[in-house]
Amino acid sequence: MTAEASRGAEAPPELVQLLTPEGERVEHPDYDIDLTPEEVRSLYRDLVLVRSIDLEAVALQRQGELGIWASLLGQEAAQIGSGRALTDADMAFPTYREHGVAWCRDVDPVKLLGLFRGVNHGGWDPKEHNFHLYTIVIGSQTLHAVGYAMGIQRDDAAAATLVYFGDGATSQGDVNESFIWASVFNAPIVFFCQNNQWAISEPLEKQTRIPLYRRASGFGFPGVRVDGNDVFACLAVTRKALEAARTGQGPTLIEAFTYRMGAHTTTDDPTRYRVASELEAWKLKDPIERVKAYLFKNELADQAFFDALDAEADQLGADLRRRCLAMPDPQPLDIFDHVYREPHSLIDEERAQFAAYLEGFEK
Amino acid sequence: MTVLSLSKALNEGMRKAMEDDPKVLVMGEDVGKLGGVFRVTDGLQKDFGEDRVIDTPLAESGIIGTAIGLALRGYRPVCEIQFDGFVFPAADQIITQLAKMPMRSLGAIKLPVVVRIPCGGGIGAVEHHSESPEAYFTHTAGLRVVACSNPADAYSMIQQAIRCDDPVVFFEPKRRYWEKADVDTSSTDWWTPFDRARVVRPGADATLLAYGPMVKTCLQAAAAAEEDGRDLEVVDLRSLNPLDQPLVMESVRRTGRVVVVHEAPVNSGFGAELAARITEQCFYHLEAPVLRVGGFSTPYPPSKLEEHYLPDLDRVLDAVDRAFGY
Ligand SMILES: Cc1ncc(C[n+]2csc(CCOP(=O)(O)OP(=O)(O)O)c2C)c(N)n1
Numbered sequence: 001m002t003a004e005a006s007r008g009a010e011a012p013p014e015l016v017q018l019l020t021p022e023g024e025r026v027e028h029p030d031y032d033i034d035l036t037p038e039e040v041r042s043l044y045r046d047l048v049l050v051r052s053i054d055l056e057a058v059a060l061q062r063q064g065e066l067g068i069w070a071s072l073l074g075q076e077a078a079q080i081g082s083g084r085a086l087t088d089a090d091m092a093f094p095t096y097r098e099h100g101v102a103w104c105r106d107v108d109p110v111k112l113l114g115l116f117r118g119v120n121h122g123g124w125d126p127k128e129h130n131f132h133l134y135t136i137v138i139g140s141q142t143l144h145a146v147g148y149a150m151g152i153q154r155d156d157a158a159a160a161t162l163v164y165f166g167d168g169a170t171s172q173g174d175v176n177e178s179f180i181w182a183s184v185f186n187a188p189i190v191f192f193c194q195n196n197q198w199a200i201s202e203p204l205e206k207q208t209r210i211p212l213y214r215r216a217s218g219f220g221f222p223g224v225r226v227d228g229n230d231v232f233a234c235l236a237v238t239r240k241a242l243e244a245a246r247t248g249q250g251p252t253l254i255e256a257f258t259y260r261m262g263a264h265t266t267t268d269d270p271t272r273y274r275v276a277s278e279l280e281a282w283k284l285k286d287p288i289e290r291v292k293a294y295l296f297k298n299e300l301a302d303q304a305f306f307d308a309l310d311a312e313a314d315q316l317g318a319d320l321r322r323r324c325l326a327m328p329d330p331q332p333l334d335i336f337d338h339v340y341r342e343p344h345s346l347i348d349e350e351r352a353q354f355a356a357y358l359e360g361f362e363k
Numbered sequence: 364m365t366v367l368s369l370s371k372a373l374n375e376g377m378r379k380a381m382e383d384d385p386k387v388l389v390m391g392e393d394v395g396k397l398g399g400v401f402r403v404t405d406g407l408q409k410d411f412g413e414d415r416v417i418d419t420p421l422a423e424s425g426i427i428g429t430a431i432g433l434a435l436r437g438y439r440p441v442c443e444i445q446f447d448g449f450v451f452p453a454a455d456q457i458i459t460q461l462a463k464m465p466m467r468s469l470g471a472i473k474l475p476v477v478v479r480i481p482c483g484g485g486i487g488a489v490e491h492h493s494e495s496p497e498a499y500f501t502h503t504a505g506l507r508v509v510a511c512s513n514p515a516d517a518y519s520m521i522q523q524a525i526r527c528d529d530p531v532v533f534f535e536p537k538r539r540y541w542e543k544a545d546v547d548t549s550s551t552d553w554w555t556p557f558d559r560a561r562v563v564r565p566g567a568d569a570t571l572l573a574y575g576p577m578v579k580t581c582l583q584a585a586a587a588a589e590e591d592g593r594d595l596e597v598v599d600l601r602s603l604n605p606l607d608q609p610l611v612m613e614s615v616r617r618t619g620r621v622v623v624v625h626e627a628p629v630n631s632g633f634g635a636e637l638a639a640r641i642t643e644q645c646f647y648h649l650e651a652p653v654l655r656v657g658g659f660s661t662p663y664p665p666s667k668l669e670e671h672y673l674p675d676l677d678r679v680l681d682a683v684d685r686a687f688g689y
Pocket residue numbers: 095097136137138165166167168169170196198199200260264392421423445449452
């Protein structure tokens with residue numbers, strides 16, 4: 001597979017697509033979706049709002065309020081489509097870029113900022129949202145997700161696990177091991193790979209010679225490639241895979257074919273390694289524009305809807321900024337908190353020593 | 364003399380090693396076109412090609428495992444681990460294979476693999492990007508472990524590490540990457556063997572032992588102590604395994620007081636090894652116990668707290684005060 005074939009603007013034939021970049025509904029023999037106008041508007045609202053959260057976070061980083069930020073720009077449909085396929089009982093395991101999925105799991109956006117602002121390493125209770133903490137070490141969470149799914153299986157629960165990872169992550173041993181475990185134990189899990197074509201500066205062909213979704217067959221479960229910029233298709237494909245997992249049919253690998261429209265993170269400079277024309281080609285496939293076109297064409301929303309949503313997005317951004325700045329800084333002695341659940345003499349000793357040391361400065 | 368930043372000095376050192384020996388390879392994540400996330404390998408792929416400067420798949424175990432294979436075939440791979448916190452997927456290959464294979468072959472095999480690791484905190488990063496994992500590796504027999512602290516050492520030591528027939532874990536103090544100094548790239552006369560320590564500031568009253576990022580911190584502490592009339596010696600260990608014991612013990616015997624400074628947690632950190640050896644070899648010369656300044660027994664904290672976690676001038680001087688209190 002050449003770089004052109006893997007990243008070009010032309011959609012590969014295996015791609016599941018239900019909504020074209022121009023906003024036309026298309027049929028697929030294996031996947032369908034029946035959405036009410038209300039549901040389409042709601043998906044559109046999700047897409048717009050998570051982009052607004054993301055843009056605000058990028059701006060906050062530029063102004064020094066966040067140390068770093070990993071933007072989801074371009075991946076909104078992959079995240080909202082898959083995230084909205086989850087039921088409350090399902091469990092999701094993210095990387096560090098799944099702000100859209102966090103949104104679907106009702107994690108307050110300001111809580112996402114803590115890690116990037118350097119006030120904490122996590123910031124939300126995974127059990128409260130059935131949304132695990134962000135994982136920065138590439139691929140580690142895939143094994144946790146399989147283990148969690150094995151637990152669901154042993155509990156006989158009507159639930160499944162959805163785990164996110166990138167195209168780069170597919171090279172990691174942990175990810176490949178997770179495929180094996182999921183397969184061997186027929187675990188109720190869906191592997192959701194957002195192939196955004198890049199792992200920092202490395203293009204997809206540094207990780208694979210075959211389309212990623214085809215890897216699944218070697219491990220013994222189905223793989224499917226979905227248009228990651230098509231929120232309808234992502235929702236339909238993920239729903240079906242999760243339902244299969246919940247009903248004992250084992251794992252599925254979904255490759256959401258998408259594009260990282262921004263830098264890897266705010267510290268990255270993509271002009272060093274990729275050409276501008278590639279981004280231009282992908283801009284034509286923007287995940288939000290096509291839903292907007294669909295809403296317009298089918299007269300499912302009027303200008304008042306769009307205006308109100310714009311206002312809501314602005315409000316959300318402004319609110320996020322205000323609450324980010326109001327986030328309390330952690331205190332020095334917090335360093336010792338939560339390292340252990342049970343009392344720990346060494347921690348207690350060091351905390352006391354450090355407290356005395358700090359008091360020395362006050363005198 | 365050329366003025367080089369520490370990262371550029373490493374870059375120039377690798378470039379020289381690649382020019383001198385066609386078997387030298389550079390491999391890692393994003394080391395090619397991007398030149399590494401810290402630009403340490405900037406321009407090397409352009410000049411030496413994709414066969415010698417390899418953007419690898421995203422798999423650290425794979426990087427070290429295949430580097431071992433390349434070394435078996437006669438190459439000298441210089442592997443970049445992108446950040447300290449990501450060396451652990453490679454730990455199995457480093458500890459069970461890289462460190463032990465030469466000995467198992469009864470000397471028939473050499474594995475001249477360099478594992479470069481940007482280490483330490485102070486850059487306001489998110490978790491896993493500020494770790495100091497050196498003690499895991501000094502605890503593993505079969506590896507040489509070194510740490511550079513300044514551009515000149517970076518330039519010479521990386522070349523010495525590449526030329527060395529043993530595996531070398533090479534720590535680079537990432538928060539010092541941008542600091543500049545004169546480096547003489549025209550001769551090797553000034554090079555110190557890379558398993559030797561160096562007195563970077565002579566002093567009579569106490570010895571500060573440091574390596575990597577903490578050398579500069581200790582020099583600042585020594586400058587501040589001078590104002591209080593204390594004359595501190597600063598030793599840059601440079602090599603942790605092997606340790607330059609003669610130089611360290613000579614210094615300690617002269618001053619009688621020692622403070623060890625590293626970013627890694629004090630608990631089971633490399634300072635423990637130093638304290639034990641100094642106590643064994645210099646017991647009757649010591650005026651005070653060997654004191655250690657380092658990270659707490661906690662995970663590296665979120666960046667808003669890292670200034671409290673990292674040893675700074677005040678924490679070093681506080682320990683010096685305590686050493687004089689005995
Ligand atoms: C084990 C490990 N190695 C290296 C890194 C540094 N790193 C952070 S993100 C990244 C690229 C990830 O690419 P991909 O899996 O495609 O996810 P994306 O960032 O594109 O969403 C790398 C190499 C890391 N976080 N963890």
